[in-house]
Amino acid sequence: MLKLLYLFVLCFSGQAFALSFEPAAPLVEVNGQIAISVQGTQGEVIWSVNKGRVEGNGNLATFFAPSEDGIATVVAIDGSGNVEKVRVTVAKGEEVAGGVSLDNTQWKLFTNTTEITSLITSDDGNTLWAGTTGGLEQRNANGGQLIRLFTILDGLSANTILTLQTDGNNGLWVGTNNGLVHLKENNSLTEYNSSNTLLPSNTITSLYRDIMGGIWIGTNKGLAYFSVNQTWQIYNPSNSQIPSDNVRVLSLDNQGGLWIGTYPYYDVTSRTWIGGGLAYLNANRAWTIYNSENSGLPGNYVVSLNIDGIGGLWAGTRYSGLAYKNSANQWIVYTSENSPIRTGDMPTSIVSNGNTIWFGLSSEGLISGGGLVLHAKETNYWDIFRKENYYIDSPSDPLINNFINALFIDAEKRLWIGTRKGLMYIKNISQTPSNPNNRAALSLAKNALPDSQINSIFPDNSGGIWVGSGENQTTGGLTNFLPPSNWKNYLVGESEREGVADAITAIHSNESTLWVGTIFGFEWLTSNGLWHYSTINTGLASNTITTILGNNSGELWVGTNTGLSYIHSSNEELDYDNRWINFTIDNSELPGNRINSLLYDQEGGLWIATSSYFDHEQQQKVGGGLAHKLSNSQWVIYNKTNSPLPTNDITSLYLDNQGDLWIGTVNISGQVTGDGAGLVKLSSQGAWQVFNTLNSGLPDNDIHNITDDGQGGYGLEQQFLIIIVAHQEKD
CATH class of the missing domain: 2.130.10.10 (YVTN repeat-like/Quinoprotein amine dehydrogenase)
Incomplete structure (x- = not known):
């Protein structure tokens, strides 16, 4: 019989040990029960399950299946904090007795991790986390070597990672297009979504942790705050002054205030796109709104933010260039007329190191657009680095791809660059990527x-x-x-x-x-x-x-x-x-x-x-299905x-x-x-x-x-x- 099962293999740090279950893939009839044991534990074992019921005594437990078929996840945690889970298949009687069983086969997942969407290093600086459209990569922060790839088979809510943020305890918050996941240092995962929390949407666009350890969560349907006390607070245009519920980017300043970049949203009543722009929520929860009508912000589609060290704010917009607001609330707008940023280029990521600013550009439909921009603010020096030929790789290219989604400067002053076609880094940001010895590509499309x-x-x-x-x-x-x-x-x-x-x-x-x-x-x-x-x-x-x-x-x-x-x-x-x-x-x-x-x-x-x-006459979907054209030319549908x-x-x-x-x-x-x-x-x-x-x-x-x-x-x-x-x- 065919056996179908997910194989979960989790990595543990420090003195953690891998736990294993027997049976490795339990199969039980609805309303039935099955004995499960766990090996490799240290100390007391705590058992839990998301559906049905589990009664544990040390390394042994009995799982009592619910009345509906499906998948139940049984979790075991030992006294040293080692965590492992096993999926129990709850099937109808005829499936257990004679159908295709689900208790032995291993599932292996291949995804395309070429496109990097977000980058951050762990709190201890040893790990580089790279979010991709094919899962979450755990890499060595020193050289970028891949350690492990987390996917939905490991408990992620989706393989498309949109944003990352550390939790202050060497864990990681992971925002996906299908929910929020908290990955702790011991590799245990907790999923938060609109069904089990007050999250307004499962599309997580931005994350930022405050000094209290709480996490700000931007979604396409509002802003959420999840405190260390496990309480939720939701902000949207109906209950606050936030100019749009389509939140795209977040950044926290030294005064405890939150900068919020938004997109306009569609108003059903007026049937128009309204709102959007930049909002500031100070530490006392008072709002200030900036948009293209009341400030120097050149456009209301705000896609990136960066706070420099002298009270200034950089804001990248989708259609209207790049803006800088200094501490005196004076605005400077950079476009193709006064910078290397071309019309159609979108500053998707901004990072700064002192007076030096790096901008990662993507392009609105232009293959020749995008690139990496360097700007020294004091001297007004600009430089741009681009791959010359989109289709052909050359050792002389400063970039592996011009479409940049993410930038991150680590503690060792390396600039990590996430593109649509891989991950690279500049070894020393005091030197430019024009020097071949100062750059390294880690994952190109030809390797996947x-x-x-x-x-x-x-x-x-x-x-x-x-x-x-x-x-x-x-x-x-x-x-x-x-x-x-x-x-x-x-x-x-x-x-x-x-x-x-x-x-x-x-x-x-x-x-x-x-x-x-x-x-x-x-x-x-x-x-x-x-x-x-x-x-x-x-x-x-x-x-x-x-x-x-x-x-x-x-x-x-x-x-x-x-x-x-x-x-x-x-x-x-x-x-x-x-x-x-x-x-x-x-x-x-x-x-x-x-x-x-x-x-x-x-x-x-x-x-x-x-x-x-x-079918246009019936105004509905018709036809389709499975056809069998027999050897005698007869058809069975x-x-x-x-x-x-x-x-x-x-x-x-x-x-x-x-x-x-x-x-x-x-x-x-x-x-x-x-x-x-x-x-x-x-x-x-x-x-x-x-x-x-x-x-x-x-x-x-x-x-x-x-x-x-x-x-x-x-x-x-x-x-x-x-x-x-x-x-x-x-x-």
């Missing part, structure tokens, strides 16, 4: 996935996988990954691969050919090592390729966004002579024109995954009306060696999390089984791809994630 949006995965012939990523012509690429750590990217113009689009939407291979679909046509790599590509539509249903399926006899099926195409020809030299046969909803029983996945059955038939589509499928939006298909069909689905209907999607199994005997976040270890219900890893496991790609699932048979 080139894009977070994963569109296709397919096993290669060497025990690895091909990964297709990207969302447009210049993002993403084709990656070959051989576990555990060998990566090679094939990018247009930076490898032997030629083509017109980096983004890869589909991958398939046979004994002699690797087929690659893109958003502008398809490419293929033949056995002689040569790449070929075509973007000329000579009969294909569309040049936007969504999936490809072929065999060794020259048969080729190509799924597109407007139909299914078929041709029979040589794999080595496919001739484009309008001999394609196209299937659509108009000329066949195909339930939807968008083809997401194709799979041969064991008798020469074809499984076809389709999406629903919007499965949908959520006539089968247990949770949705008609089918994304991926896989046939295991038992003859069971695995079906990936997504929720695009606006239903709540936990409903409307998941992983579906249709057994060779016709039995259905649905897995989701409520009854399994799946981290998300939206499954975008399923493939065999070549070693008996499955790869499930889910919303910017590749998840490799080890498959073991029960003894």
